[in-house]
Amino acid sequence: MHSVATTVPVRTVEDLCRAGLLEVGNGCRIHSSAVFLTADMLGTPRPIILGPGVTIGAFAVVHGGTRVGQDVHLGHHTIVGEPEYGYAVRNIYQGAGAVTTIGAGVVVRAGAVLYADVNVGDDTTIGHNTVLRTGVRIGSGSQLGANMTVERSTRIGNGVRCSPGSHLTAETSVGDRVFLGAGVRTINDKQLIWRDPDREQPLEPPTFEAGCRVGSGVVLLAGVTVGARALVGAGSVVTHDVPPDTVVYGIPARGHEQVS
Secondary structure (H helix, E strand, C coil): CCCCCCCCCCCCHHHHHHCCCEEECCCCEECCCCEEECECCCCCECCEEECCCCEECCCCEEECCEEECCCCEECCCCEEEECCEEEECCEEEECCCCCEEECCCCEECCCCEEECCCEECCCCEECCCCEECCCCEECCCCEECCCCEECCCCEECCCCEECCCCEECCCCEECCCCEECCCCEECCCCCCCCCCCCCCCCCCCCEECCCCEECCCCEECCCCEECCCCEECCCCEECCCECCCEEEECCCCEEEEECC
């Protein structure tokens, strides 16, 4: 018995434009190896819109529903608008696409992956190999370093700096002008119960209020709030809320002084 391989017909940029599935603004530069997948895993087609001056690098993949603003740069091997599929955060996803919005002047560096229903504000930078999962929202003028994982429905404000290698768990809230050092780890599950609906408890993500600063290597437990303008020293383990304008450090982190 022989297996039969099936292939999807390749449609050129010109074909997609004629079909109304791709809109390309003036001055766009698209590498010949870039791929546009207008239909999601359920077969639903969604148009892709590229604003003026967009650059798309080699082997980039852009999915249906993606809307890219003016002068955006999508680096080599980037993936934008990837439909969620399989089990994740107590749900099973069927591969449905959604609108994915990239604001004007955004830079998405090589290897980054942005899932469907992500929204990135103007003039924000997404670092190499960083992953933004479904429903992530990022404000304008923020910078996310390389090799980060930002889980589903996380909210990141304006003017935020996240250093490389950090992990923001699902539904984390990051206020405006927050600074997160390298390798920050967040937790949203106090029970550590997985795929047991009879025992699972609601997730409790941490919150970073406006202007707070968190040093490299910090671990924040579930439900913790770091108050506005607070400072958490590198390598700390934060087990309780940090009041605004307070300096804390240690394992567990304890208050030592006020921010000067």
